[in-house]
Amino acid sequence: MSGGAHVLLVEDDPAVRRGLAANLAAHGYVVSEAEDVAGAVRHWDTMRPDVILLDLGLPDADGSTVIRRVRREATTPILILSARGDETDKVAALDAGADDYVTKPFGLAELRSRVAAVLRRAAGPSADPSGTIRHGPLTIDVTRRIATVGDEVLELTPREYELLRTMLAQPGRVLTKGRLLRAVWGTAYADEGHYLHVYVSRLRRKLAAADPDGVIRDLIIAEPGVGYRIAERPAG
Amino acid sequence: MNLRHVREEFRRPTGRRLAISLAVVAGAMVAATAVVAVLESASVGLADASPVYFVAIVLVGSLLGTWPAIATALAAFVVYDLLFTQPRFTLVVDDPREWLDLVVFLVIAVVVGRLAALGTERAAEASRRAAESTDLFAISRILATAPDVEEAAPVVLRRLVEAGELERAWIVRDRPGTGGPRTIADTDGGSPVPNASIVVSLVRAPGEVPAHWVRAHEPGHDPGRRRGRPLVRVRMEADGVAIGALKATLAGDRREPDRTTTRLLSLAADQLALAIRRDDLRREATEAEIARRADALKSALLDAVSHDLRTPLASIRAAAGSLTDPEIAVDADAARTAASAIDAEADRLDRLVREVLDLSRIEGGSLRATLEPLVLADAVGAVVDRLRGALGERPIRLEVPHDLPPVRADAVLLDAILSNVVDNVARHAPAPAALTIAAAATPDGRVSLTVDDGGPGLSDAARGRLFTKFGAVGGSTATSRPGLGLGLAIVRGMAEAMGGTAIADRSPLGGLRIELSLPAAAPAPEEAFARPTGSAAARSR
Numbered sequence: 001m002s003g004g005a006h007v008l009l010v011e012d013d014p015a016v017r018r019g020l021a022a023n024l025a026a027h028g029y030v031v032s033e034a035e036d037v038a039g040a041v042r043h044w045d046t047m048r049p050d051v052i053l054l055d056l057g058l059p060d061a062d063g064s065t066v067i068r069r070v071r072r073e074a075t076t077p078i079l080i081l082s083a084r085g086d087e088t089d090k091v092a093a094l095d096a097g098a099d100d101y102v103t104k105p106f107g108l109a110e111l112r113s114r115v116a117a118v119l120r121r122a123a124g125p126s127a128d129p130s131g132t133i134r135h136g137p138l139t140i141d142v143t144r145r146i147a148t149v150g151d152e153v154l155e156l157t158p159r160e161y162e163l164l165r166t167m168l169a170q171p172g173r174v175l176t177k178g179r180l181l182r183a184v185w186g187t188a189y190a191d192e193g194h195y196l197h198v199y200v201s202r203l204r205r206k207l208a209a210a211d212p213d214g215v216i217r218d219l220i221i222a223e224p225g226v227g228y229r230i231a232e233r234p235a236g
Numbered sequence: 237m238n239l240r241h242v243r244e245e246f247r248r249p250t251g252r253r254l255a256i257s258l259a260v261v262a263g264a265m266v267a268a269t270a271v272v273a274v275l276e277s278a279s280v281g282l283a284d285a286s287p288v289y290f291v292a293i294v295l296v297g298s299l300l301g302t303w304p305a306i307a308t309a310l311a312a313f314v315v316y317d318l319l320f321t322q323p324r325f326t327l328v329v330d331d332p333r334e335w336l337d338l339v340v341f342l343v344i345a346v347v348v349g350r351l352a353a354l355g356t357e358r359a360a361e362a363s364r365r366a367a368e369s370t371d372l373f374a375i376s377r378i379l380a381t382a383p384d385v386e387e388a389a390p391v392v393l394r395r396l397v398e399a400g401e402l403e404r405a406w407i408v409r410d411r412p413g414t415g416g417p418r419t420i421a422d423t424d425g426g427s428p429v430p431n432a433s434i435v436v437s438l439v440r441a442p443g444e445v446p447a448h449w450v451r452a453h454e455p456g457h458d459p460g461r462r463r464g465r466p467l468v469r470v471r472m473e474a475d476g477v478a479i480g481a482l483k484a485t486l487a488g489d490r491r492e493p494d495r496t497t498t499r500l501l502s503l504a505a506d507q508l509a510l511a512i513r514r515d516d517l518r519r520e521a522t523e524a525e526i527a528r529r530a531d532a533l534k535s536a537l538l539d540a541v542s543h544d545l546r547t548p549l550a551s552i553r554a555a556a557g558s559l560t561d562p563e564i565a566v567d568a569d570a571a572r573t574a575a576s577a578i579d580a581e582a583d584r585l586d587r588l589v590r591e592v593l594d595l596s597r598i599e600g601g602s603l604r605a606t607l608e609p610l611v612l613a614d615a616v617g618a619v620v621d622r623l624r625g626a627l628g629e630r631p632i633r634l635e636v637p638h639d640l641p642p643v644r645a646d647a648v649l650l651d652a653i654l655s656n657v658v659d660n661v662a663r664h665a666p667a668p669a670a671l672t673i674a675a676a677a678t679p680d681g682r683v684s685l686t687v688d689d690g691g692p693g694l695s696d697a698a699r700g701r702l703f704t705k706f707g708a709v710g711g712s713t714a715t716s717r718p719g720l721g722l723g724l725a726i727v728r729g730m731a732e733a734m735g736g737t738a739i740a741d742r743s744p745l746g747g748l749r750i751e752l753s754l755p756a757a758a759p760a761p762e763e764a765f766a767r768p769t770g771s772a773a774a775r776s777r
Contacts, residue, residue: 194609195642201638204614
């Protein structure tokens with residue numbers, strides 16, 4: 001529980017806003033409320049909150065205006081509150097710099113855990129100074145470009161290695177398809193890039209083969225239509 | 237038929253016909269006069285052989301008709317008067333009794349000639365009528381048995397061209413409100429419609445006035461250019477509604493159709509007009525019926541949706557009402573129970589709203605699929621993992637090989653389809669009924685996925701309705717129904733949006749089988765293993 005963190009809640013529906021604000025406050029967050037883009041920007045300028053919960057469909061302007069404005073000045077985590085069926089909007093918001101999304105109607109417990117997660121990630125990168133990324137039994141030695149599960153070395157192709165490294169660099173965060181493609185294939189991903197899902201599938205199978213106990217079975221979570229996410233806390 | 241043809245040849249008002257008539261009349265006259273001359277000669281000695289002329293008159297009458305017969309009668313009267321009554325070679329008759337004989341002869345000759353001609357003419361008329369009736373019957377039959385006019389009209393027109401003296405016939409349909417006239421059938425389809433400067437239109441007045449042809453110069457044509465065949469036009473009307481026109485060009489160089497062709501054209505135009513009108517009415521009725529059914533479906537959907545929306549709403553209000561009631565002392569446990577009831581009902585509402593939205597997107601055609609190569613095994617695995625709780629304790633077999641070719645599909649739609657189908661199994665084939673999901677590549681470049689359950693299954697009829705709205709449920713007002721039954725209608729709509737299909741069958745496990753077919757994508761390129769670092773290279777050595 002990240003008690004005391006300052007949450008800016010941007011939501012135009014008063015009932016939803018009041019309910020969320022009351023619940024977050026009860027869980028120790030300091031909550032500011034805004035009902036439109038103008039109010040959100042005003043709060044951002046005067047208060048610099050620790051995390052922003054942003055509804056995309058606001059009365060005065062597109063919510064992504066807020067994302068671009070905030071990203072010019074800071075890396076403050078932004079969590080999108082979006083309606084279902086708006087996968088393209090979600091992807092656009094994530095590509096504009098939002099950190100994560102929850103789909104309405106969401107449960108309050110789920111929302112709180114996402115808020116906690118983006119705040120935790122904002123605290124620091126997961127690679128330690130020695131250049132090693134650890135995630136449960138999975139270790140990536142960035143300098144030697146080697147991935148291991150426990151003691152077993154994964155036989156990865158260069159693309160698969162890059163995919164895994166990019167994903168593991170930001171556990172918990174939704175990585176859009178476009179972001180993964182740019183990170184792994186560069187800008188010239190035209191043809192092979194169509195096969196992102198196939199590459200991820202191969203990577204999954206290799207991870208599963210090296211993980212007979214199923215500890216990291218659900219490591220790579222697909223977000224259909226949006227991209228992928230690395231489970232933050234592998235089971236076990 | 238042949239004889240009728242010959243007679244019609246004679247009926248035509250041509251110089252040739254006149255010449256032939258004259259020749260026949262003259263021949264008959266010469267022969268009869270010769271016989272009379274022989275009979276009245278001194279050697280035979282008959283006083284009066286004039287009845288021989290009756291034979292000639294009867295022959296001419298039966299062969300050529302009334303007017304040649306009467307002409308022959310008159311000629312016989314004159315010739316007999318000139319040659320065989322005293323004084324000869326003059327029309328003057330001395331003996332008043334002989335004068336009486338001659339007049340009686342003329343009267344009888346005219347009557348005999350007329351009678352002879354009448355019989356033949358009636359026979360000819362009867363055979364013409366018979367042929368006409370045959371043609372009309374054939375046309376009626378074609379129109380009655382063909383599924384619609386568009387199919388029947390070409391056959392009718394061919395028949396008209398054969399029976400009437402036509403070169404080409406076509407039907408032009410008036411299209412009020414939808415642009416210009418349209419040719420719906422043409423015996424010489426493809427070639428441009430003839431451009432005639434003269435149009436002969438059939439004028440048919442109501443009542444006993446016989447139909448007649450009116451010639452007119454087509455406006456816009458050079459009146460000096462009178463060459464080319466006239467165009468024959470018969471307006472088509474039914475129930476006082478203008479339908480269009482039956483048009484034709486005549487064979488030969490006739491100026492207007494003869495009586496037979498006129499009757500044929502006139503009656504065919506009426507029959508065609510009625511058939512076209514009937515088709516129009518039927519089409520309107522079908523459209524009205526489709527609209528009515530769509531309305532019925534919409535109101536059924538509305539009924540079901542409002543019922544299904546109200547039930548969870550009622551639970552939510554009841555729970556919230558007890559929480560807010562100042563008269564009720566709510567302890568923490570009771571409050572939590574009420575809140576989780578609210579949460580569960582809200583979940584139900586969410587699913588319902590999602591289904592209705594999906595369906596309206598499918599039906600509104602706003603469902604856009606973003607197709608990309610997807611690995612079916614991953615998609616199936618994710619859905620089964622997500623719904624494992626709802627599926628409960630049951631044997632689950634996944635036979636979806638990783639080395640199948642990827643499918644070309646939309647990630648969101650594929651996930652929704654699989655969730656719907658598996659959720660359907662969870663709800664309608666309760667645990668411990670088995671669930672098997674298998675996939676295989678098919679030779680036609682597709683991947684087929686089957687979801688089998690060991691549940692109670694469905695009757696053949698129920699399975700046929702499965703993919704329609706409310707297919708999974710009987711009535712739309714059952715109270716213990718777990719869902720609207722929109723799920724599989726959504727599955728099919730989404731599969732089709734991705735170029736796939738979804739069908740239902742009896743499962744070898746005893747329950748229901750849903751079979752999904754999706755186009756396969758080309759296999760992904762394989763990548764070489766290349767280890768850039770020394771230690772990795774050392775390992776792989």
